[in-house]
Amino acid sequence: MDISDTKYVDFLKIYFPDVAEKIDGYSKMSPQGKTPEELKKSAAEIEEKLKSYLNKPECVELYKAYEKIPEDIRSHYNGDVPKEIVELAKKDEWQTLQVMALDPSIKSVEKAREAVRQRFEVPTHEETPEDIVIETAMFTYATAVAEGYSPQASAELARQRQHRDGLLEKKAAILTDPKLSEEEKKAKLKDWFEKEWLVSRQKTIKAVEDDWRGNPAENKHPHQPEKYLVHLLGKLNRLAKMDSSKISDQERSNQEKLLNQKLAEMIQHIDNNGRHDKLLEYLKRRHVQAKIGHFRDETRDILATLVLQKVPEAEREQYLTHDWHKMHGTQQNMSDEQKLRTVAKDIRYNQAGAIPQNSVLSAADRLENIPSILKKQNVRSE
Numbered sequence: 001m002d003i004s005d006t007k008y009v010d011f012l013k014i015y016f017p018d019v020a021e022k023i024d025g026y027s028k029m030s031p032q033g034k035t036p037e038e039l040k041k042s043a044a045e046i047e048e049k050l051k052s053y054l055n056k057p058e059c060v061e062l063y064k065a066y067e068k069i070p071e072d073i074r075s076h077y078n079g080d081v082p083k084e085i086v087e088l089a090k091k092d093e094w095q096t097l098q099v100m101a102l103d104p105s106i107k108s109v110e111k112a113r114e115a116v117r118q119r120f121e122v123p124t125h126e127e128t129p130e131d132i133v134i135e136t137a138m139f140t141y142a143t144a145v146a147e148g149y150s151p152q153a154s155a156e157l158a159r160q161r162q163h164r165d166g167l168l169e170k171k172a173a174i175l176t177d178p179k180l181s182e183e184e185k186k187a188k189l190k191d192w193f194e195k196e197w198l199v200s201r202q203k204t205i206k207a208v209e210d211d212w213r214g215n216p217a218e219n220k221h222p223h224q225p226e227k228y229l230v231h232l233l234g235k236l237n238r239l240a241k242m243d244s245s246k247i248s249d250q251e252r253s254n255q256e257k258l259l260n261q262k263l264a265e266m267i268q269h270i271d272n273n274g275r276h277d278k279l280l281e282y283l284k285r286r287h288v289q290a291k292i293g294h295f296r297d298e299t300r301d302i303l304a305t306l307v308l309q310k311v312p313e314a315e316r317e318q319y320l321t322h323d324w325h326k327m328h329g330t331q332q333n334m335s336d337e338q339k340l341r342t343v344a345k346d347i348r349y350n351q352a353g354a355i356p357q358n359s360v361l362s363a364a365d366r367l368e369n370i371p372s373i374l375k376k377q378n379v380r381s382e
Contacts, residue, residue, distance in 0.1 A: 026049050069097060090168070160200050
C-alpha cells in the first residue's frame, strides 16, 4: 500500500488509529545524520518503517474487505461502517450487503439476512457438494456456477468460504481467551493470519485463476479465458506504471514479454473456441468498464488492436470508454426503474433470461435479482 492512497489512509484513521498515527509520524520525520551516508541510511530506515505500517497484514486484509462494501453504505456511515457490516464483506456476503445498499431502512444485519433468505432462492443440500453444509458457502457455490465457473472451481470457492467462516470463529476464540496475555494473543493471531487465513485466500485466488486461464499441470483448459485476458491487461497496465526505482529495465522487459505471451495464448484460445461474443459481453460489464477506464492509453491501444480486432472500428469506443455512466447513459440521480432499463438493455440481462419479462417485482427487487459479479473473494488477485 502507498501513503498517497488517501482512501486507505482515511480507512486506517477509522479502523486502525494507532497505525495511522505511526504512519503520520514517520511521514513527517526528517532523516538524521552528519554525513550523506548517515542521512541516506536514516532515510531508508524511515521509509522501511513507513512501509511496514502501511502494509500491516491485518490492515491490508480488512481494507480489501472494506472495499467490497457498496459505496452507498460507506457514504451513509461517512466511511465509519459498523464492524458487523465489515464482517459481512469479510465473509463475502454480497447478497446481504446488496439488500442493505438498496434499502437504507434495513440497518440490522440479521434483518438483511432474513430479506436475503426471502428474496433469493437458497440452493438445497442436494444441489451442492455434500461437504458444503453452511448457507453462506451454498450461496457461494450457486453464485459461482451462475457466474460461469466450472463445478469443480465453484465447489473449491465454496469450501474455502466455509473454511474461513470456521477460521473467524477460531480468531474470536483467541481474542476472548482470558488465559492469554495481549502479547500471546498478538502472536497467535499473527500465526492464524499468516498460516491459516492467508493460505485459504491464496487457495481461493488459485481456484479462480486456474478456472480463468486453465492449469496445464492438471491438463485443464481455460474455462473463462476472457476474464483472465482482462486480468492480464490489468497486470500489464500496473507494470507500465511501476516506478523505475522498484523494478529494473531488464525485469520490466522480461515481465512484459511473459505477459504478452500469455495474452496471445488467451486471445488464441478465445478465437479457437468461439468465445469472442462472451469476451465482448464481459467487456461491457460495469466493473470491467470501470477497470478499463483506469488503463493507460497504451494498454487501451492493446485492447483495441489485439483484443477487439474483430469489432468494427466505429463500435470499439463503447468497450474503451473512460466513463461508464456517460457512455451507457446512466446517472446517479436516475430512478431505480430508469437504471434498470438502461442496464438491462445494454448488458442484455433480459436476453439471458435473468429478468422475467412479465415480472411483478418492483424495480429495486428486480435490480437485486440481476446476477451479480462474483466479487473478489477478492477473488481476483489483482
